[in-house]
Amino acid sequence: MPRQMLFVQAINEALHIAMQTDPDVILLGEDIAGGGGRKEQGIEEAWGGIMGATKGLYKAFGPERVLDTPISEMGFLGVAVGAAATGLRPVAELMFMDFLGVSLDPLLNQAAKLRYMFGGKARVPLTVRTSSGAGLRSAAQHSQTLYGITIAIPGLKTVCPSTPADAKGLLLASIRDDDPVVFCEPKSLMFTGGEVPEGDYTVPLGEAAVVREGSDVSLVGVGKTVHIALEAAEALAADGTSAEVLDLRSLQPLDEEAILATLAKTGRLVVIDEAPPRCSIASDVAALCVDRGFDSLNAPVKRVTAPHAPVPFSPTLEDLFVPSAQHVVAAVRSMS
Amino acid sequence: MDLSRDALLDAYRQMRTIRGFEEKLAELVTAGKLAGFLHLYAGEEAVAVGVCSHLSDRDIVTSTHRGHGHCIAKGVDVRGMMAELFGRSTGICKGKGGSMHIADLDRGMLGANGIVGAGIPLATGAALTAKLKRNGGVAVAFFGDGATNQGQFHEALNIAAVWCLPAIYVVENNGYGEATPTEFVTPVKDIAERAASYAMPSAVVDGMDFFDVRAKAGEAIARAREGGGPTLLECKTYRYYGHYVGDPLTYRRKEEAEEVRQLRDPLDLLERRAVEAGVVDADALRAIDGEVAAELEAAVAWAEQSPLPTADDVLRDVYVSG
Numbered sequence: 001m002p003r004q005m006l007f008v009q010a011i012n013e014a015l016h017i018a019m020q021t022d023p024d025v026i027l028l029g030e031d032i033a034g035g036g037g038r039k040e041q042g043i044e045e046a047w048g049g050i051m052g053a054t055k056g057l058y059k060a061f062g063p064e065r066v067l068d069t070p071i072s073e074m075g076f077l078g079v080a081v082g083a084a085a086t087g088l089r090p091v092a093e094l095m096f097m098d099f100l101g102v103s104l105d106p107l108l109n110q111a112a113k114l115r116y117m118f119g120g121k122a123r124v125p126l127t128v129r130t131s132s133g134a135g136l137r138s139a140a141q142h143s144q145t146l147y148g149i150t151i152a153i154p155g156l157k158t159v160c161p162s163t164p165a166d167a168k169g170l171l172l173a174s175i176r177d178d179d180p181v182v183f184c185e186p187k188s189l190m191f192t193g194g195e196v197p198e199g200d201y202t203v204p205l206g207e208a209a210v211v212r213e214g215s216d217v218s219l220v221g222v223g224k225t226v227h228i229a230l231e232a233a234e235a236l237a238a239d240g241t242s243a244e245v246l247d248l249r250s251l252q253p254l255d256e257e258a259i260l261a262t263l264a265k266t267g268r269l270v271v272i273d274e275a276p277p278r279c280s281i282a283s284d285v286a287a288l289c290v291d292r293g294f295d296s297l298n299a300p301v302k303r304v305t306a307p308h309a310p311v312p313f314s315p316t317l318e319d320l321f322v323p324s325a326q327h328v329v330a331a332v333r334s335m336s
Numbered sequence: 337m338d339l340s341r342d343a344l345l346d347a348y349r350q351m352r353t354i355r356g357f358e359e360k361l362a363e364l365v366t367a368g369k370l371a372g373f374l375h376l377y378a379g380e381e382a383v384a385v386g387v388c389s390h391l392s393d394r395d396i397v398t399s400t401h402r403g404h405g406h407c408i409a410k411g412v413d414v415r416g417m418m419a420e421l422f423g424r425s426t427g428i429c430k431g432k433g434g435s436m437h438i439a440d441l442d443r444g445m446l447g448a449n450g451i452v453g454a455g456i457p458l459a460t461g462a463a464l465t466a467k468l469k470r471n472g473g474v475a476v477a478f479f480g481d482g483a484t485n486q487g488q489f490h491e492a493l494n495i496a497a498v499w500c501l502p503a504i505y506v507v508e509n510n511g512y513g514e515a516t517p518t519e520f521v522t523p524v525k526d527i528a529e530r531a532a533s534y535a536m537p538s539a540v541v542d543g544m545d546f547f548d549v550r551a552k553a554g555e556a557i558a559r560a561r562e563g564g565g566p567t568l569l570e571c572k573t574y575r576y577y578g579h580y581v582g583d584p585l586t587y588r589r590k591e592e593a594e595e596v597r598q599l600r601d602p603l604d605l606l607e608r609r610a611v612e613a614g615v616v617d618a619d620a621l622r623a624i625d626g627e628v629a630a631e632l633e634a635a636v637a638w639a640e641q642s643p644l645p646t647a648d649d650v651l652r653d654v655y656v657s658g
Contacts, residue, residue, distance in 0.1 A: 072494065075495050082462045083461035205658060
């Protein structure tokens with residue numbers, strides 16, 4: 001029986017391995033120890049981060065390597081950049097990606113640019129783990145999918161896994177990468193399960209994966225929308241339409257060849273994204289298909305995305321906001 | 337005087353180099369030979385040199401848009417700096433950084449910075465590295481009075497205090513944030529008072545006086561090296577050239593800079609004290625003046641003759657890999 005694990009446990013395991021195998025790896029963020037280590041009060045283990053992704057790490061690696069920060073996202077991300085540029089390999093937890101709003105400068109103007117501005121002398125091996133997307137009924141300021149911002153900043157890499165196995169392998173690859181990586185953890189997937197290989201392995205950055213073979217249409221997703229694509233592919237199969245599903249996994253670098261290859265195979269492509277449509281990965285993929293895959297296209301590229309609106313609170317509205325398999329099936333039918 | 341003759345001559349040479357470098361740049365801009373914004377450090381030399389006289393390559397500094405002085409005081413090669421400002425491939429950052437991002441990690445110089453206040457958390461991170469690696473190093477953030485109204489200043493000082501990091505925060509209070517007088521935008525009389533919010537020791541320093549800077553920075557740096565945590569030093573200083581080269585200086589009296597030059601010039605003060613103490617003689621200083629002038633002329637000539645970067649350089653060093 002292959003080993004099953006939750007997404008959040010796979011992340012936790014990757015952090016354990018990264019810290020065991022490299023003494024320069026440190027963790028910092030809000031509540032990541034969460035008051036752990038108060039032995040005098042009988043408390044050795046506490047929150048381990050808002051999602052519990054860092055649970056047990058404080059006990060295993062101690063207060064020097066698992067640092068609770070003040071609620072100062074700009075400050076501690078800046079500290080993480082400075083630490084990364086001088087010899088540590090920090091993994092910072094930005095509790096919700098929405099908090100980029102108060103913390104962007106260290107990523108935008110520092111981490112992304114030091115190496116370039118310094119003529120190649122600096123390395124910034126920083127990983128910023130952050131939870132993205134809707135699904136926890138947490139409304140407009142705790143539900144955004146903002147990787148469109150980080151993808152657009154040269155010097156940063158951006159990753160977003162869809163399975164626990166990839167979460168572990170991509171996180172280890174991100175931490176060991178010498179460039180700054182924004183690692184998006186779709187919050188709607190954090191407590192979903194899957195098979196996770198034992199031991200130390202990496203999934204290379206910049207490589208998409210075909211997660212379902214098909215011949216009539218390509219469905220391209222990332223993070224949560226990979227699961228929406230798989231659900232849609234199942235529904236389409238019942239109709240006799242064979243859909244291929246491509247999981248982008250990395251958004252920068254983007255595996256353009258894998259996108260063009262699946263398009264060449266099927267001639268039709270739908271890209272599905274949790275983010276609103278403007279200046280988005282969905283628009284990037286569509287543009288790529290038109291620009292470099294035009295001869296393969298037998299139908300217009302379709303984008304199935306969240307609308308150009310903030311994420312609403314009401315569960316009824318949030319469910320309407322997030323792209324669904326029904327949207328994808330409708331898009332595919334509209335192409336034929 | 338606790339300084340040896342050699343140490344004093346070194347300090348004087350660095351201060352003279354900074355002054356000469358900045359005056360040369362002003363000349364080159366006027367002649368239309370340099371591109372971009374230039375923020376000159378002339379008038380503030382005692383701060384960078386006084387603080388950095390306690391540092392070695394393992395110690396990290398972060399700087400500001402007004403960063404040439406910190407580079408020179410930290411030992412960055414003047415020829416490489418000049419070539420950088422000329423946008424040449426021989427520049428210390430291969431022509432990719434320019435004045436506002438000049439850096440040399442081999443000398444522990446983690447960059448000038450075009451974002452006001454952004455170097456402060458970077459230095460704090462460098463101090464975290466020094467603490468966790470137990471390498472005996474410290475990190476110094478230089479920044480202006482204006483940066484102390486940025487959130488990054490407050491967030492970083494708070495973090496450094498709660499983690500007891502070997503960091504020294506050096507405010508160069510030159511009386512103006514760009515064109516706005518400090519008192520228009522800062523309610524405290526002395527910025528050093530802000531350290532109280534972070535239970536951090538602080539001192540007000542005469543930033544025109546090399547000896548005062550050296551003494552107070554020395555205490556702070558020694559405390560940091562011994563595990564005593566961070567310090568905020570407010571160095572009261574003055575910038576001769578205004579915010580940038582070309583600043584119309586409409587916000588200050590015409591005579592103001594001249595008065596400061598006459599009464600408080602940091603090079604004059606150093607010379608007077610050192611000569612009065614009998615440690616050095618004026619002839620030795622004049623010899624240094626000549627050597628520095630020649631070195632700067634040579635740096636300009638070398639920069640002007642250096643090759644320009646090529647199209648391939650646009651995409652080089654965006655990433656380490658991929």
